[in-house]
Amino acid sequence: MPTETPKSRPRWLDIGVLLAVIPILLAAARVLLFSGGDPALFRVLVQTLNVPTVLLGTAITILPIVALLPLFMFASEPSALRHFAKAPWFSFAFGAYFVVVIAAVILGPWPSMGWTVLFGVALFLAFWLARRLRNAVRAYRRGLTARSALMAGLPMVVRPPTDAWKSSTWGPVVVVLLALAGLQSMWLPSERLLLSDGTELTAFVLEEKTEWTTVLTEERVVLRIETSQVDTRTVCEQGEFSSLLMTWAKSAPVDAPSC
Structure with a gap:
């Protein structure tokens, strides 16, 4: 056949x-x-x-x-x-x-x-x-x-x-x-962390779990912080990110704080 x-x-x-x-x-x-x-x-x-x-x-x-x-x-x-x-x-x-x-x-x-x-x-x-x-x-x-x-x-x-x-x-x-x-830049936004002891830290938050939060500082140092010690997290200014669509819709976000 x-x-x-x-x-x-x-x-x-x-x-x-x-x-x-x-x-x-x-x-x-x-x-x-x-x-x-x-x-x-x-x-x-x-x-x-x-x-x-x-x-x-x-x-x-x-x-x-x-x-x-x-x-x-x-x-x-x-x-x-x-x-x-x-x-x-x-x-x-x-x-x-x-x-x-x-x-x-x-x-x-x-x-x-x-x-x-x-x-x-x-x-x-x-x-x-x-x-x-x-x-x-x-x-x-x-x-x-x-x-x-x-x-x-x-x-x-x-x-x-x-x-x-x-x-x-x-x-x-x-x-x-x-x-x-x-592609050599970080894919996560930098954030300003305020700890319960008054310490301020600018870093990338890699992971946040119930007990520990893993961050990467600007000096490429990895830190593990107790999640309960992190009071606030504020995303820092990342540069220009308002698109034409946001401009036309008049929905551009409020400027983030510089860290």
């Missing part, structure tokens, strides 16, 4: 698995980077880790950087965009990218998110102008006038898909480096 040819796994399934695994790997890298290679601190961070908090904090941190990835790749290698546009899921990917950019602008901290978008647009224009200038120089050397050389159209060299993606791999490398640089 003829055997049926096994069906290949859908490409969108591989992409979904990759998108699900990347935040977990980056969150693990964030814990390792913040520990600074200290095995004792790394062990404490893992033991007291709030997984949803670090995953959500990491995803929000890298969202603007990931949104810049297509601009890096397609600005440096336009033929990669032509191959990408032939994929059956191009419309879905383009729509998802557009939604991510809009969500980042509306929900991200303002005006730093606006500067991030402006940086991406400026970078894309810089690549485009550099390509046009290089093409104009080549046209001028072939005997065209300066005006005609500047007005000459950009030739589209369509490379094979493998070569096109290889020539733009520096884009993901830059994105990874930017992401790692941004």
